[in-house]
Amino acid sequence: MKKNALTLLREKTGLTMAETAKFANTPYATWRQWENNTNRIPGIAIAWLNLYASLKSILPTK
Secondary structure (H helix, E strand, O other), rough: OOOOHHHHHHHHHHHHHHHHHOOOOOHHHHHHHHHHHOOOOHHOOHHHOHHHHHHHHHHHOO
């Protein structure tokens, strides 16, 4: 199965699906459906994850 943009972005952040769903305040089952292409991915989810990935790369780590 070809990975969608949401999955590729999540993997770039290093987060699991469960962690990402929790941070996005989205049910895990919904996030899984988006990544499995069984539900349409809302643009805001991709935008949020893209912003998170950008911020993670510039913020200092603990």
